Amino acid sequence: MAVYTDVAADELAAFLGQYDIGELLSYKGIAEGVENSNFLLHSSAGYFILTLYERRVARADLPFFLGLMTHLASRGINCPLPLKNRNGETLSTLAGRPAAIINFLEGIWPRKPTAVHCAGVGQALAKMHLAGHGFAMSRANALSVSGWRPLFEQAASRADEVQPGLRAFIGAELDYLEGNVWPNNLPLGVIHADLFPDNVFFLGEKLSGIIDFTFACNDMLAYDVAICLNAWCFENDCSFNVTKARAFLNAYGRERELTGAEQDALPLLARGAALRFLLTRLVDFLDVPEGALVRPKDPLEYVRKLRFQQGVTSIRDYGVAVSGLVA
Known part of the structure; x- marks a missing residue:
């Protein structure tokens, strides 16, 4: 995860209006990683992850990634579940980038794996x-x-x-x-x-x-x-x-x-x-x-x-x- 593309608050609020996740309370960029721009969203409905896809990620591949997460989650794998907007789509556009919102998973990654x-x-x-x-x-x-x-x-x-x-x-x-x-x-x-x-x-x-x-x-x-x-x-x-x-x-x-x-x-x-x-x-x-x-x-x-x-x-x-x- 990383942040390459910044998103203005008013632009983000308009984007989130396409989803049933309540009112935006706060958001912040996630600095780790090297591929896409990621933000932690806090809304009145809870926490979510917003991803803007860029760099090596081709838009044509995104239905595969999002569909795979949906498939795995339905079979009991603990992975993010992409949210659908009011049009029933998991892929949208924000700040000129393909974008998706996924549910937030509890936990932290191990800095010193055992x-x-x-x-x-x-x-x-x-x-x-x-x-x-x-x-x-x-x-x-x-x-x-x-x-x-x-x-x-x-x-x-x-x-x-x-x-x-x-x-x-x-x-x-x-x-x-x-x-x-x-x-x-x-x-x-x-x-x-x-x-x-x-x-x-x-x-x-x-x-x-x-x-x-x-x-x-x-x-x-x-x-x-x-x-x-x-x-x-x-x-x-x-x-x-x-x-x-x-x-x-x-x-x-x-x-x-x-x-x-x-x-x-x-x-x-x-x-x-x-x-x-x-x-x-x-x-x-x-x-x-x-x-x-x-x-x-x-x-x-x-x-x-x-x-x-x-x-x-x-x-x-x-x-x-x-x-x-x-x-």
Whole structure:
């Protein structure tokens, strides 16, 4: 979440008149994140989140995101539910941007995830993958392996400003992953594709909600697992925490067991996931709009994670056995 586009109070009040959420009492921008402009709304009917979609989010993809949240919520997944306006639509326009209002989920995201948090995420991710079955819409993953070269080309000329040698390091890894090694025969479904700690809410140690589906798409389910391994199972110094990984993978496996092929491919998928977030963070780090209320995330975090994943040879290195996901 972030704020790129400001909204005047009178313009917002007129916009909210399209919804049955009562009188606007207050609103404020939410600074975290890098993709869209987000505001916390407080009305006489309660709290809501207003999102203005921009940057990499294409308007044509928004019905997929909003429809997916509605689909998952109807199947018991704790995720935001888009509100319909008086015309029965979940997507509107505000300040020249596509806009939507979703319900507010209680909880906070864990600044220092524990193994208990990781287990909760593993269970919730597997349940989300199962609940996604039957969703009628589809969206290709524009940020899979075929999309990495264009991202690299955006940032390559300035990559060494961030760290000397970064351009060559990324180029070599990209050549490797493009070299006919990326899996194409694993179970497919709807994935979140961005399930970082700041997109998961907890009340104490109980998971209370999954948010921000603006990267959701159809792809390999195990790729979503790989993204989470990178996002949840490293410490602040980027050392890998086997205890967290074991808790995450075992909790996932109790809801949806990974196939043998998925287990074999997981180290490569985690390596690719590390490169994907290194690239998008690098592009964002080098291109923050002037005056934006945004905190770009450190791309070098994913250099360190990628170096770790380059040395992983099997799922055993994540602290679990090859069969049954029990160490």
